[in-house]
Amino acid sequence: MASSLEIKNLHVSIGDKEIVKGLSLTVKTGEVHAIMGPNGTGKSTLSKAIAGHPDYTITSGDVLIDGKSILGIEPDERARAGLFLAFQYPAEIPGVSIANFIRAALQAKMGEGEELDATAYYKKLYQKMDMLQIDRKFTSRAVNDGFSGGEKKRCEILQMAMLEPRFAMMDETDSGLDIDALRIVSDGVNQLKGDALGVIMITHYQRLLNYIVPDHVHVMWDGRIVKSGDKSLALELEAKGYEWVKKELIKA
């Protein structure tokens, strides 16, 4: 049975400023949703608030996984419930190697008393690194420390591949990528896609959607979804520009 991530009439503020103003969206595993919109419209705020970032306050509404609200629980518990945020700007963690970091993450995901099998872990890690064309030397490098933009994004997808979430929110995963890196990252995501994974792709360019084809496209404006459609909506948006949204879609 498919799992669902339900966002219900969500309102999010940073300080006193409301950024997300009543957004609803349901994503089922097996589906890829794209949220498009210009900068400053609340896309990143939406994903960070759902992941549980302490700077964002959810003032009303709810987020549920399989009917169970995740708003009362800590960010790590949300992650263990199957949520994954691929960051637009991943933090650099000096002194913590990628191998140890992902290992700690997987260990945390497991139940009390369960031990990670080190051999199987490295086998899987290397396999996923090969898929994303990440040099194996990176296992001993500190997480994102001194990485290029493309390396950081690939490292995010690597973590996603290892953690096998049910729902992934990918925040501007295409930004800062050259065409080769974009292809590698997209191929990676396409391999992870399937019945067990629901994806929310946040982007303001249609470019990424040539590589990862969405089932649904939503246009976000001023904290709300103002139009939804299939992948043709992305093309229409690309052709007409965000001015079109402003003129046509914002009706009182």
Place this chain on the structure above:
Amino acid sequence: MSTSTNLVTSVGAFSAEAFALALESHKGLPSWWLERKEAAYKQFTSLAYPSATDESWRFSTRSGFKLDGFLATNSPATTAAKDIGLPGKPALTFVNNSLTESNPVDQALTQKGLVVSTLKQALKTHSEVLKAHFMAQDQRLGSAKFAALHTAFINDGAFIYVPKGMELKTPITIVHSASGANTAVFPHTLVITEENAQVSVIDYFVSDSTSAHFCCGANDLYAGHGSKLNYVGLQNWSTLDLCLQMNSTVVKRDARAQSLNLHLGGHQARHESLSQLQAPGAFSEMLALTIASGEREFDQRTLQIHQAPNTKSDLLYKNVLQDKARTIFSGLIVVDQDAQKTDAYQSNRNLMLSDSAEANSLPGLEIQANDVRCTHGATTSRVDPEELFYLQARCIPEAKAHELLVFGFFEEVLNRLEDDELHAALRTIIQSNFN
């Protein structure tokens, strides 16, 4: 200020009578040694205690540096050295200033000239070498009085001499321990690497945790031309102890010295480290990690002196502060007039895990040459909430995430070690001290 008046005059139990007794026990050792001790005792009594205007004691709790109550005579050892969690067996173990145990080093190497012995033994076999190197550098970091006390009262220590071209693969570990209430110890390790020699030496300092001790130690490191000298000082004295450790490192042409000092113990612990780059190509890497907790104080004073062109020094001192702990870092880079093309780096980073802790940082530069590259800086920060969130977003609970970030902070220093086994051992020791 009656307390400070008291301090100026007090020699504690280190009286002329106590000194005479100590000297008596060294009868028969070379006359230069006895003379030097006598001169040192005079110096100790004539030098004033650090005063309020003494820049090299700025921010220090000077009133904590009292000798009163500590014993000048050695009480017998009551505890044996336990497993210290380092690879291999210690070559020499000292308890209360006397050798209690030794494990012979590879005979094939000693036949080729390697010496790992006590200072007392070396005074008989290598008197001239000792005379040239024992406490031979000026005390420029504020503790001349205590250095004199050290020389006057030192009973024994470790002497390591690595002959020309010899490369030792496994580290040599020396254990210095203090036991019994109010014991004063004067640990000393002297290391010399001759041309192109290579060695790693670990000093491990430990004391019983039930009473206070005064630990007044020193080490002399001398890296001859083209040699490589790695030193680790693992300071794990009891948290009740008053500790002072004075380091002097001399680096010659194309030689490389690396020191890592790990400060875990002491109620009040001061560390002074002096590196002198004396010939072209010399490189000194100075590293330190401190875990400051409770109401303890860690005071670190460093001096990097570039005396020749094309020399390099790289200092990285990291402190983690918890509770109401205090740290002081005061570092100075001095570049002499003809030390052109100097490359000097100095960085002090403090990670605050508590709002009540206090980190003081005083970085400094004194440059006489005009073609140099000198960088220094100090940062004080908390655990970055964005980093914490990132780890939590990857399933890791907050407490564990916190721990990973703190260990990551240490790891940046430990990564500088070439010896993976030692790296792992130190990591384990740090983790067990931190939790």
